[in-house]
Every structure is written in C-alpha cells, then in structure tokens.
Amino acid sequence: MSSVTGFYIPPISYFGEGALTEAADYIKAKEFKKAIIVTDPGIAKIGLAAKVTQLLEERKLSVSIYDQTQPNPTTKNVTAGLKTLKKHGSDIVVSIGGGSAHDNAKAIALLATNGGEIGDYEGVNKSKVPALPLVAVNTTAGTASEMTRFTIISNEEKKVKMAIIDNNVTPSVAVNDPSAMYGLPPALTAATGLDALTHCIEAYVSTAASPITDCCALKGVDLIEESLAEAYKNGNDTKARTDMCYAEYLAGMAFNNASLGYVHAIAHQLGGFYHLPHGVCNAVLLPHVQSFNMKCKKANKRLGEIATHLGEGTATAEALIDRLHQFNRDLNMPRNLKVLGVKEEDFDILAQNAMQDACGLTNPIQFGKEEVISIIRQAYEY
Numbered sequence: 001m002s003s004v005t006g007f008y009i010p011p012i013s014y015f016g017e018g019a020l021t022e023a024a025d026y027i028k029a030k031e032f033k034k035a036i037i038v039t040d041p042g043i044a045k046i047g048l049a050a051k052v053t054q055l056l057e058e059r060k061l062s063v064s065i066y067d068q069t070q071p072n073p074t075t076k077n078v079t080a081g082l083k084t085l086k087k088h089g090s091d092i093v094v095s096i097g098g099g100s101a102h103d104n105a106k107a108i109a110l111l112a113t114n115g116g117e118i119g120d121y122e123g124v125n126k127s128k129v130p131a132l133p134l135v136a137v138n139t140t141a142g143t144a145s146e147m148t149r150f151t152i153i154s155n156e157e158k159k160v161k162m163a164i165i166d167n168n169v170t171p172s173v174a175v176n177d178p179s180a181m182y183g184l185p186p187a188l189t190a191a192t193g194l195d196a197l198t199h200c201i202e203a204y205v206s207t208a209a210s211p212i213t214d215c216c217a218l219k220g221v222d223l224i225e226e227s228l229a230e231a232y233k234n235g236n237d238t239k240a241r242t243d244m245c246y247a248e249y250l251a252g253m254a255f256n257n258a259s260l261g262y263v264h265a266i267a268h269q270l271g272g273f274y275h276l277p278h279g280v281c282n283a284v285l286l287p288h289v290q291s292f293n294m295k296c297k298k299a300n301k302r303l304g305e306i307a308t309h310l311g312e313g314t315a316t317a318e319a320l321i322d323r324l325h326q327f328n329r330d331l332n333m334p335r336n337l338k339v340l341g342v343k344e345e346d347f348d349i350l351a352q353n354a355m356q357d358a359c360g361l362t363n364p365i366q367f368g369k370e371e372v373i374s375i376i377r378q379a380y381e382y
C-alpha cells in the first residue's frame with residue numbers, strides 16, 4: 001500500500017464581508033459568459049439568488065437558475081438541474097446555499113462534462129475529465145461542501161445516500177461571506193455548526209489523520225468553542241459568523257483529507273431513510289459513537305485532547321462526551337433518535353447500510369453489525 005498522502009482544497013477561497021463581490025469579479029475576469037445558479041427554494045425566498053443574479057448581470061453574464069434543490073438532494077434534482085444547464089449552454093456553475101445546493105451543483109457540473117448518471121460515479125475518483133468550473137457561495141457553517149471533493153446525493157428508490165468522492169468535483173472557488181449567513185435561523189446555525197464540530201472530531205480520531213489535518217481539526221474546534229454559541233444567540237454578530245466560516249472551512253480541510261467515521265456513516269442512513277437534517281443526526285449520534293470509540297487507546301487519548309479545546313479542565317474522553325451532551329442541550333438539539341422518529345424495526349437495515357458507507361472505513365474501530373446496532377440503540381434510548 002502507498003504511504004503517500006494527498007492534500008486537497010480548492011485553488012481559490014475568499015473569506016469575509018465582500019467575498020461575494022470578489023467572486024463575481026473573478027467570474028468576469030475569467031471571461032465566463034453564461035452562469036447557472038444552483039440553489040434551493042429557501043435561498044431564493046430570502047433574495048440571495050436574486051442578489052447574485054444582479055452581481056453577475058452587472059458584469060454582463062447571462063444567468064439561468066435552478067432553485068428546486070431539496071435538503072438531502074436527490075438524483076431527480078441532479079437531472080432537472082442538468083436539463084436547465086444544457087438548455088442555457090452554461091459555461092460556469094454558481095451554487096448558493098448549504099451542503100444540499102453545493103452537492104447538487106457538483107453533481108450537475110460533473111455530469112455536464114462526463115455524461116452518464118450520477119450513480120455511475122459513486123465511489124472514489126470515477127470521473128474522467130474535470131467538471132464544469134464551480135463557484136460555491138456558502139450560506140451555512142457548515143458542511144464545508146463549498147470546498148470538499150465530496151458530493152452526497154440521495155437515491156430515492158433505494159433510500160440511501162450515495163457518496164461520490166472525486167477530485168474533479170472540488171469547487172474552483174469557495175466563497176465564505178458572513179453577510180450571506182446573518183439570516184440563518186438559530187436552529188440551522190446550531191445543526192450546521194455541530195456538523196462542523198463532528199467533522200473536526202471524526203477527522204482527528206480518523207485512521208487517516210495527518211499532522212496537517214490535526215492542526216485544522218483542533219483549530220476548528222477552538223473556533224467553534226469560541227463562537228458557535230454566540231452565532232446561535234446573535235445571528236448578526238459579524239465576528240461569531242466569520243469565526244464559524246473559518247471553523248467549518250478548517251473542519252473541511254481536515255475531513256476532506258482524513259475522511260470521517262461512524263457518526264457520518266450512520267447519519268447518512270438516517271438522512272436517506274427518514275429525510276432527517278444531516279447536522280441534527282450528527283449532533284445526536286456524536287457523543288454515542290465516541291463513547292464506543294473510547295475503547296481504542298489511541299482514539300481515547302485524542303478524544304481527551306479535544307476535551308481541553310472545548311474548555312474542559314480534564315483531558316479525558318469521558319469529559320469530552322459530557323461536554324458534547326452539554327453542547328447539544330445548550331443548542332436545543334433533540335435528545336435522542338426516538339424523538340427524531342427513528343423506528344426500532346429499522347435498526348437492522350440502518351446498521352447494515354451504515355457498514356457499507358465509505359465514511360466508516362477510517363473510524364478508529366471497525367465495528368461489527370451488532371455493535372452498530374448497539375450504538376443506534378444507545379442514541380435512541382438516551
């Protein structure tokens with residue numbers, strides 16, 4: 001097996017108030033002519049899609065819009081967006097939103113140049129040629145999809161989420177402008193922020209962690225500790241929102257290269273099966289999966305290190321798990337999987353599918369199906 005590790009991030013990333021205008025200037029400077037905006041109904045409703053349209057039209061681009069992306073985007077969303085792109089003859093894709101809009105846009109941009117169906121690209125680096133250029137304007141903090149080489153698309157028939165991990169879907173430009181996040185409601189701020197925390201923790205205990213991803217993960221945790229509660233309380237706080245932009249991007253740098261673990265492997269099934277929000281599933285599962293990971297000596301030590309970055313006085317895995325439960329309470333996350341509507345009779349199929357999910361491969365312990373069922377049960381009954 002090769003001992004070489006790659007490190008992948010977008011070639012250009014803009015941060016801070018004004019980043020959106022900077023990105024529009026970039027698109028003009030590169031002489032693109034026809035942009036398709038890929039977004040969702042919520043973003044269209046709050047006027048963000050119209051704002052970006054205006055910025056692009058002022059720079060003489062022709063703009064078409066696909067704004068029907070669903071949370072946990074589906075193969076149908078990809079097909080419909082691709083149809084709009086082809087009709088328009090777009091030469092650049094601009095995604096606006098959280099993980100759902102970016103993932104849909106990545107899939108559309110990949111199929112525009114590679115052809116076929118998105119299911120053909122499930123797995124690692126299956127595409128042949130680069131996707132259409134993608135400028136990803138982030139509005140949640142977040143999945144980090146605006147900067148990763150992952151796209152997660154739901155297969156509605158099979159009720160599973162497909163993970164496409166492909167260097168060719170890495171956006172050309174990642175945009176994190178806090179002004180696009182001031183309107184993100186507290187519940188979504190909490191859920192997406194805890195998704196970023198999950199990325200940091202899973203990447204830090206991943207078997208593929210490296211010194212670079214470790215730095216990113218721990219700095220991400222520091223910023224989340226400093227700013228997530230503040231962004232939740234006061235969405236207009238520029239510092240808290242900007243910190244969370246950096247935190248979720250650092251978390252993305254960590255997991256884009258060290259991958260994830262069983263929190264995501266199970267959360268993907270809950271999203272595919274019951275259409276539950278990704279960040280909420282992660283937040284509920286995170287302390288329970290880590291309480292099983294504690295049995296691995298190396299992971300145990302690392303979980304203790306994270307505890308101190310979350311303000312705990314003692315560097316123990318137990319202290320971290322208590323802190324994660326406290327975080328969930330402070331941010332009004334659901335207490336367990338039962339209140340989320342998960343059904344006991346589905347535990348078996350959920351565990352079976354979770355074990356097929358590529359995210360589990362880098363978990364510090366390779367669980368058997370019975371252990372995965374035990375984790376789900378613990379998170380259900382807690």
Ligand SMILES: NC(=O)c1ccc[n+]([C@@H]2O[C@H](COP(=O)([O-])OP(=O)(O)OC[C@H]3O[C@@H](n4cnc5c(N)ncnc54)[C@H](O)[C@@H]3O)[C@@H](O)[C@H]2O)c1
Pocket residue numbers: 040041042043046070071072073097098099100101103139140142143144145148149150151152180181182183184185188192195271278279
């Ligand atoms: N590709 C990756 O690297 C990656 C990583 C983690 C998760 N994901 C995927 O991302 C998806 C979840 O993304 P998400 O958690 O960002 O949520 P989302 O994109 O599904 O958005 C959730 C809701 O928030 C609204 N919203 C977003 N930004 C807003 C804003 N600024 N103001 C008001 N409303 C706003 C949207 O309109 C939508 O209704 C899941 O499908 C998950 O599997 C992808």
Ligand SMILES: [Fe+2]
Pocket residue numbers: 143195199264278282
């Ligand atoms: Fe995630």
